[in-house]
Amino acid sequence: MSISDIIEEYLKNILQTNEKQMIEIKRSEIADQFECVPSQINYVINTRFTVERGYLIESKRGGGGYIRITRVEHQDEFELLDAIIKIINPKVSQQAAMDVLVRLQEKKVITTREMKLMAATLDREVLAVMLPARDQLRARILSAMLTTLKYNKE
Amino acid sequence: MSISDIIEEYLKNILQTNEKQMIEIKRSEIADQFECVPSQINYVINTRFTVERGYLIESKRGGGGYIRITRVEHQDEFELLDAIIKIINPKVSQQAAMDVLVRLQEKKVITTREMKLMAATLDREVLAVMLPARDQLRARILSAMLTTLKYNKE
DNA sequence: AATATATAGTCAAATTTGGTCAAAATAAAA
């Protein structure tokens, strides 16, 4: 067992007890506690608390800073969304993107309102950058939105 | 929690109790109360009571001076969205855009899920273009989404 | 009027956090 494994176990234990969905830590405190350098905490988080493994990481620097780890649930539509994300990268046309949204709405993965919201961001007039950069930007934006859906029940 | 967070909470509490729309404070009194330098109050106001978050700040120097914090009110959802669109154009930072989303979610204009969906599109990593174009692109995207909300009651 | 006093504002340096990246060390696999 490496120190990284021990820190991972420690953090997961806190998360499990009391059914907590979220913990906030101070990086330097954990580092002190396990007598390691602060950046080792980043290493543990980057390798063990990834979004693929179902964790969301947020943090703030400066006085009162913290690292927040939140447990997120896989959704039923996870595989579907994952497949779509693969298809639309690294670039996607406005038409193809719209097709994806309509399909998701028909399958009740997103509401009509969400579809309109998402569609608004994919418009070439809104993005207003030259091709081919525009289709790449659209792919990044749509991927980002679909990724949040992978972990969020309505 | 930093001192700034505590002062923010304190001021918001006063604003909430009694449905007050406005409070007037003496900068030095608050500074004394929380044992900080007076300019820290300016810092709290500049970072936490911004127009994006729906506050108006007025002040007066000299004897009998004060800082007045007003929660801005809107007739209806349509007018609120319109006002926000004006504020965020022609450019908006990621922080200011997030402030707007959090406010809309608190006011139940959007759901938490919609907030996350929208937030995903505003991330600087996702937009991935250089400043200042990025802040302009973000403004266009957010405006487009808010505009669809103007005409889509849930 | 002129001057003194009482407020608030600005700005940048110092401080307090967390982030990144790559080299060095160690462990695991071939």
Next chain:
DNA sequence: TTTTATTTTGACCAAATTTGACTATATATT
């Protein structure tokens, strides 16, 4: 025993907060 992957470390970076010197403005006093 090489080669490869993982972990550990530390130097340097970035962001948020805290602090204080200096400035600006309104009111009170002379």
